[in-house]
Amino acid sequence: MGGPPVSPAQAGYQASPAGSAGMIELHDISKRVGKVVHIKPTSLTLQPGHFNVLLGATGSGKTSLIKLMAGLDPLASGRIVMDGQDITKLSTQKRNISLVHQFFVNYPHMTVFENIASPLRVAGMAPSEIQGRVEEAADVLQLRPMLQRRPHELSGGQQQRTALARAIAKESRAVFLDEPLANLDYKLREELREQLPDLFAGRGAVVVYATSEPEEALLLGGWTALMEDGHVTQFGPTSEIYRKPDNLTAARVFSDPPINAAEVTKSGSEAALDGGARWTLSGDAAGLADGRYTVAVRPHRVTPQRHSEADVALKGRVLVTELSGSDSSAHFQMGDNFWVSLASGVHPYQVGEDHTFYMNPVHCRYFAADGKLVA
Secondary structure, three states: OOOOOOOOOOOOOOOOOOOOOOOEEEEEEEEEEOOEEEEEEEEEEEOOOOEEEEEOOOOOOHHHHHHHHHOOOOOOEEEEEEOOEEOOOOOOHHHOEEEEOOOOOOOOOOOHHHHHHHHHHHOOOOHHHHHHHHHHHHHHOOOHHHOOOOHHHOOHHHHHHHHHHHHHHHOOOEEEEEOOOOOOOHHHHHHHHHHHHHHOOOOOOEEEEEEOOHHHHHHHOOEEEEEEOOEEEEEEEHHHHHHOOOEHHHHHHOOOOOOEEEEEEEEOOEEEEOOOOEEEOOHHHHOOOOEEEEEEEOHHHEEOOOOOOOOEEEEEEEEEEEEEOOEEEEEEEEOOEEEEEEEEOOOOOOOOOEEEEEEOHHHOEEEOOOOEEOO
16 A cells, blocks of 8 residues: 555564574463453464564553563463463563563662663672673663663653663563553654664564554564454564555554545446546456445545646545644545545645545555455
8 A cells, every 4th residue: 555665774673693582472362351352362473583563553452462471461261382482371570571661660769770780680690790781781772871860860761761771681582562652752752763673683582562653663664463452453564564454454553644445336447436536447456346345545645736647636625634743634525435635745725625635546455345455
């Protein structure tokens, strides 16, 4: 469905040499609270060497899945294998994992040095090794000048860096990052997001990163599991899932603003929106059987200006406009459909007025009545 290219740096960190941490395998694991199912039976294989992103809206099950893997919540069914070892019944402490939350979880009475060193001391590590590991992690996170400060003397970004340094110093087999940047301001979030792949480069841990932001998943690269209602709807290389979601549910999860969708009738070589635009189909779409389908296109592929001869005009009434940084968005109504246009620059939309938008059909995807991608 199109999208920004993923650079080598964004595609994930390099795997460690042989003998480093291995994969995490989830075998039909599920979670229940009373009669309520929080995680439906889920099977995944999460590898070191790249980020494993859990992407979904709030309440989709990301945190619940992380808690199961971390041993914080009991399984209703299934088993978890790490490095070939069944860890299903092991306590959190015996799983050799690190967990970083979106909230700054640091011990207020300890210095930054002591916070980073805390899991190493619990493990009974020698003081000289603790010193080396803490200083190395502090250098990576640019915290060395702050090692003797306490958390209340740090900014929010510095506190989260401390939590990340603790995870790095521990050299865990698995690191779970549960929306770790959600409570930081925009600038700090952007800085840390760019640094994260490098922070875990070559460490060999399985890194699992939960987020509700599709853009963040694209920037981190690696592999992504799309989640909705306690269920993984699709799992695979992030850029591939973005460009070719298996179904309409997956396409909706991986789009912000929400993906535009509408019913179309396919007849011969032409597709037509009800009472609206028509266009000639090509490629796989041209070979579909005549009938009804759902067409979907991302908001940044619907623009207020024509860019090519292939563009199709879409006429709608502007309902809401927004300006975010250098982008303008317009929510508009087109018959019974409510769509969004997202375009670079400032555009003179007038709420309540009709406006013509443009879409190139090459960026459209088509879904059958059961929601599966067909073209």
